[in-house]
Amino acid sequence: MLNRRNFLRASGGVAAAGALAGAVPSVSFGATGSYERLRAGLQGDLLLPTDSGYDLAKQLQIAQYDAVSPQAIAYCETPQDVAKAIQFASSEGIAVRTRSGGHNYSGWSTGEGLVVDVSRIQHAKVNGSTLKVGPGASSIRAIEALTPYNKQIATGTCPTVCPGGFFSGGGIGYQTRKFGTGSDRVTAATVVLADGSIVRASSSYDSSLLWGLRGGGGGNFGVVVDWEVRPVDQPRMVWYEQWWDYDQAPAIFAAWQAWMANGSDDLAGQFVLVTPDAAPGAKPMVLTTGAYLGPQSELETALAQLNSLAKTAPLSKVVADLTYAEAMKRTYHCDQLTVAQCQRAGTTPDAQLPRTGFQRESYRVFNREMTATEIEKVLAAYDANRAAGHTRVLHVMGLGGAANRISRTSTAFWHRDATFVAGFVNQLGANPSATDVQAATAWAGNGGRVLDPMSSGAYVNFTSTELTDWQTKYYGGNYNKLRYVKFAYDPDNFFRHPRSIGS
Ligand SMILES: Cc1cc2nc3c(=O)[nH]c(=O)nc-3n(C[C@H](O)[C@H](O)[C@H](O)COP(=O)(O)OP(=O)(O)OC[C@H]3O[C@@H](n4cnc5c(N)ncnc54)[C@H](O)[C@@H]3O)c2cc1C
Incomplete structure (x- = not known):
């Protein structure tokens, strides 16, 4: 059948689409539809507001989005379930949001229409040199599957983030400086498109779709139901954690930036300022933590260099040569938990990890080190407008290395000159007061500026x-x-959220 997508693909894909861009028609959204028809056709479950379990089903990682009440949540268990949910929503004119792990800070994986949830598509199977991983296989589950093979993929700093969103946005973790972003090692993806068709995008077929899926952001082109990833042979990591005196923070931050930018590709890490309760007078804590993907002796030498650059020594230091799974479980604070327990509370019977109540954040990517004056400004913004009960974090994560030896245009992930990503994060408990929300928003917003x-x-x-x-x-x-x-694969802008491509 020659539809617009086939035409665009046949005629050179993205180049031809350029001529048609701007002519994207809008769709009307909002009809309630006959959900019983969808329920009957699904292998998975459909939860309506009247169903028990609905309140839990609508939850994301951050509780502030509990205020959003979707018309329904479709727990899809197969690609065909996803296709049915999409075709149903399309025919009924219902807006769809795609959800895997539900970790999007801005709540883009929920909405007032139908949530297509693929968290139950959580296979993680190694086949030769390929890992086939479902969008709902959380980091901790993927790690468990890879462990017997002594292999790893890029997994971020949260155990329950899922590949559905993680790879779609790029995916950075302790493996990035050595092996690239998570999506750099994606070779193919199976996707359910807006018309319900299921395609496998690879370097040979639908290659521009695969290009967009590798860093172009989730919720834009279709619903990914399978990723094919090339894991790396890397059974061990040397995990480290150092706490420092806040009085030395400017020197430590300056030293950390230079240390990370000039470090070996094996070096990965984060610089963190954290004030668990930012009441006036409370002293923030300074943390440098991460992993080294080479021998422990080399990490010890590197850590001594950091002390020397900072002209101070940490208050405490822990270094441990661990398996991939052990190192990541420590990173996740799950080293005393089973995989079943290291899940978001409510998602499985054993799950123990609490949700974040409320969050405001401002992050930026950097392609150079901050000067001493800039560091002063950042630390002043961090210290500004103290507020009791607010958890405040300056979070900086090292990038570069192998991720920067790929051209900017070979995948949709643009930041190929980045040395780190830094952000101001303000967290509160669930249901904060309007005053606290305003203070958190102002503080994070000022940090961004x-x-x-x-x-x-x-x-x-x-x-x-x-x-x-x-x-x-x-x-x-x-x-x-x-x-x-976007125009080639979703010409009617079916998949959309407040920051979707073309919005
Ligand atoms: C505590 C915490 C720690 C984090 N640490 C890191 C980190 O170390 N490194 C890092 O890179 N990121 C990190 N992130 C960010 C995380 O990678 C993104 O929020 C990611 O998009 C989450 O994916 P998800 O599937 O869990 O979330 P969701 O909220 O389900 O999805 C995120 C976005 O992707 C879309 N999407 C979801 N599933 C699919 C799918 N199957 N097909 C197409 N689109 C889909 C959604 O519609 C939404 O727009 C962290 C987030 C949190 C909350």
Whole structure:
């Protein structure tokens, strides 16, 4: 059948789509539809507001989005379930949001229409040199599956983030400086498109779709139901954690930036300022933590270099040569938990990890080190407007290495000159007061404005509450091609959220 997508693919895909871009028709959304018809056709479950379990089913990782009440949540168990849910929503004119792990900071994986949940598509199977992983196989589950093979993939710093969103936005973790972003090692993806068709995008077929899926952001082109990833042979990691005196924070931050930027590809890590309760007078804590993907002796030498650059020594230091699974479980604070327990509370009977109540954040990507004056400004913004009961974090994660030896245009992930990503994060308990919400929003927003002029862009997986010019900041020069891919594969803009391609 020659439809618009086939035409665009046959006629050179994205180039031809350019001529048609701008003619995207809008769809009307909002009809309630006959959900019983969908329920009857699904292998998985459909939860309506009147069904028991609905309140749990609508939850994301951050409790503030409990305020959003979807018409229904479809727990899809197969690609065919996904296709049925999409065709149903399309025929009924119901807006769809796609959800895997539900970790999007900005709540893009929920909405007032139908949530297509693929968290139950959680296979993780190694076949030769390929890992086939479902969008709902959380990091901790993927790690468990890889362990017998002594292999790893990029997994971020949260055990329950899922590949559905993680790879779609790029995916950065302790493996990134050595092996690239998570999506750099994706070779193919099976996707359910807006018309319900199921395609396998690879370098041979639907290659522009695969290009867009590798860093172009989740919820844009279709619902990924399977990723094919090339894991790396890397059974062990040397995990480290150092706590420092806050009085030395400017020197430690300056030293950390240079240390990370000039370090071996084996070096991965984060610089973190954290104030669990930011009441006036409370002293923040300084943490440098991460992993080394080479021998422990080399890490010890590198850590001594950091002390020397900072001209101070940490208050405490722990270094441990661990398996991939052990190192990541420590990173996740799950080393005393089973895999079944290391899940978001409510998602399985054993799950123990609490949700975040409320969060505001502003992140930017950097392609250079901050100067001493810039560090002063950042630390002043961090210390500003103290508020009791607010958890405040300055979170900086090292990038670069192998991720920067790939061209900007070979995948949709643009930030190939980045040395780190940094953000202000303000967390509160569930149901905060309006005053606290306002203070958190102002603090994180001000942090973003301080970071902005020093930065080279922003990372779509670390969304920012406020971000002007998000198209350029998230996607740089790849945005136009993303629009073409969007038009080729979702011409009616069926998959959309507040920052979706073309919105
Ligand atoms: C505590 C915490 C720690 C984090 N640490 C890291 C980190 O170390 N490194 C990092 O890179 N990121 C990190 N993230 C960010 C995380 O990678 C992104 O939020 C990611 O998009 C989450 O994916 P998800 O499937 O869990 O979330 P969801 O909220 O389900 O999805 C995120 C986005 O992707 C879309 N989407 C979901 N599933 C699919 C699918 N199957 N097909 C197409 N689109 C889909 C959604 O519609 C939404 O727009 C962290 C987030 C949290 C909350």
